[in-house]
Amino acid sequence: MAMKVGSQTFTFPSRPVLTGWATVSGPKEGQGPAGAYFDKIFPDLTMQQKSFEKAEQLMMITAVEIALEKGGVAKDAVDVFVAGDLLNQIIISGYSALKVGAPYLGIYGACSSFCEGLFLGGLLVDGGGAQYVVAATSSHNCTAERQFRYPTEYGAQLPPWAQHTVTGAAAVVVAARGSGPVLELATVGKVMDLGIKDPYNMGAAMAPAAADTIFTHLADTGRQPGDYDLIVTGDLGRVGRELLVELALRQGHDLSANYRDCGEIIYSREQTENAGASGCACSALVTLGLLFNQNYRRILVVATGALHSPTSCQQGDSIPAIAHAVSIEFPKGGQ
């Protein structure tokens, strides 16, 4: 039964286990540093589907199916399917839920959805009576860019602080028992808005929210950054990551030793356009692909989301942002 610690952090004393997970990506991500760990890499962006939306949906469904298979869980044993994506009315998640066939909770936290889903998965398993929850998220470069900015076919020139939306999907099985990494606790973020209005500059918009969630998490738990082998933010990119490091220093936290950003990790230096990567799949692919295959004891994943819409930007509003953090422990020799 979950308990609240400090102001925004929830513990999961029953120690829900991530018994299965899967990563599916587009070609560019597959060629990056994490690509060797992905479960499936599609060779092109259309994935033989008639629309980019259908391609994204195929990625999410594929991720769910592989995660269930790896976790040894039958589709009809899934108590709740929790999913979110970037598209209007999160249609990727809704249409995928139809195919998954499990009771469904749709979430929207933009690129923070990965951690929001993990939090709800932990909550449902820890104190909610669920045995198996599948949390999934996805993004597709061509669906997101068309919706939020311009269709990629237009070839619009990007500013140096722009980030490349990741094409990929990921799913995790959160289970009441079994072996695997443990969902230890989660910090639910607050919405922050420091006035950034440029929809290309999401790193700057999201950095204060990431900083707030990390500082709150450390205060709530009485931990230091060094208590984690690694702290990763979701998709701040180069600009946002630099801002976060500076914000942390001002608060007396030195993150230089063990902090990185998934948006800077997922593509190699040669692949990196502008300030790095973004998208719901960014933190999910890096965490489940690359980080789950390292020799860590405990990591803090801080997925960051920009909560604007094209309508709000066109109406002159600034970009509110949020970040949710989850602490994941890797027991040695199985759980």
Add this chain to the structure above:
Amino acid sequence: MAMKVGSQTFTFPSRPVLTGWATVSGPKEGQGPAGAYFDKIFPDLTMQQKSFEKAEQLMMITAVEIALEKGGVAKDAVDVFVAGDLLNQIIISGYSALKVGAPYLGIYGACSSFCEGLFLGGLLVDGGGAQYVVAATSSHNCTAERQFRYPTEYGAQLPPWAQHTVTGAAAVVVAARGSGPVLELATVGKVMDLGIKDPYNMGAAMAPAAADTIFTHLADTGRQPGDYDLIVTGDLGRVGRELLVELALRQGHDLSANYRDCGEIIYSREQTENAGASGCACSALVTLGLLFNQNYRRILVVATGALHSPTSCQQGDSIPAIAHAVSIEFPKGGQ
């Protein structure tokens, strides 16, 4: 600590209490049968804001503030703010969360968001360590119609099965203790899609999902329709309500005695255009406004949501739908 009963139903043994709630509406809803119970009625659709989106946001914030005041809960005592609306990237909820200032979970279940929020509120309070959760939802006729169909200013003619999107917002304080109606249990719905492609005909698209959730709820709990003083669906409207009654009869359930649809209740017969009302606020306003002021012992609220987007409709996809149910008990003489 919540438990799962049957295939899709979750119980809340600690009996979370709805200690405060608020209903805010536009002028048309205020003139309807439930209007006398609303906490605030705006006299026009712009609400002195520079956009309809800002007006909708004002309604949601107003609802949250009144609900907290009525529940005697300070803003900074809110453990989690759970909110969802119809707009792309649920911007009403995101921008409202900034003003509420509490840890925030964004949800998207279209017009089922009211019950999805109540379910998560119950889960967070019952087994999640939260003391106070505020669940909120909203819809605005002019923001929703512009986004999903045509701007209302175009005066597009509507088919007889179309529904009028409700202008309103509602918020509920779910608390670990206190007095008020009790959140007894909830049934999380599955996504259903029987092939309806007409975005005006949401009643028909949603009726199978509502039927499935109601039948599953009755099977999971071993209850009969008569165990509830009233079963209400969210916003099926006349067309969807008639379909649901027929679907129920085929399954051996006679709903004629105690089943109604909020989409048919919120406007008077003289006010009703076409098939009734829809929108996230529809089930919330009727439930919290009208039904909470009747002499019921127990009601089942089944909020229904159509999970399409304009993009999915334009791409020729049919409309998937979902329904989540919550059972609310009204203890006599306080809890």
